[in-house]
């Protein structure tokens with residue numbers, strides 16, 4: 001059975017393994033001091049929030065991170081799901097779905113109006129899941145590095 005819980009300081013090594021694998025999935029790099037700060041802010045649970053999934057043996061197999069922000073189209077907040085990763089060996093058995101549901105339930109409890117996230121158009125595996133649990137808005141994502 002998969003369990004989902006907030007990370008604690010003792011989870012740093014397992015979180016790091018999943019976080020680094022997630023960054024590698026995007027063929028990207030995050031400086032060590034940023035990873036340190038991210039984990040610290042997730043532990044604070046104020047601006048950034050996170051959860052880890054564990055399998056029946058207690059092994060960490062997935063992570064999800066999210067945050068809320070105000071919105072001009074609402075007096076409430078929106079919940080942005082920023083990172084989602086499941087260990088390749090543990091995929092296809094509902095962990096990704098459970099992590100998204102965890103964020104949805106958290107958002108409902110905290111008065112957010114919606115949960116939203118981005119994915120690359122070609123990420124067919126992730127989209128197979130997302131098409132089952134959410135609505136694709138058709139928006140296209142742009143950004144400017146500053």
Ligand SMILES: CC(C)(COP(=O)(O)OP(=O)(O)OC[C@H]1O[C@@H](n2cnc3c(N)ncnc32)[C@H](O)[C@@H]1OP(=O)(O)O)[C@@H](O)C(=O)NCCC(=O)NCCS
Pocket residue numbers: 022025084085086087090091092093094095096097098118119120123125126128129132
């Ligand atoms: C996307 C990701 C988090 C999904 O995790 P997961 O634990 O495998 O997802 P689930 O097992 O909950 O899958 C849910 C649904 O998608 C389907 N699915 C999962 N993998 C699939 C695949 N490779 N092809 C087709 N469908 C798939 C499952 O059948 C399941 O449907 P069901 O619940 O109706 O049977 C995982 O593949 C991952 O970490 N990918 C790399 C990182 C990534 O892309 N992150 C998201 C960035 S936006």
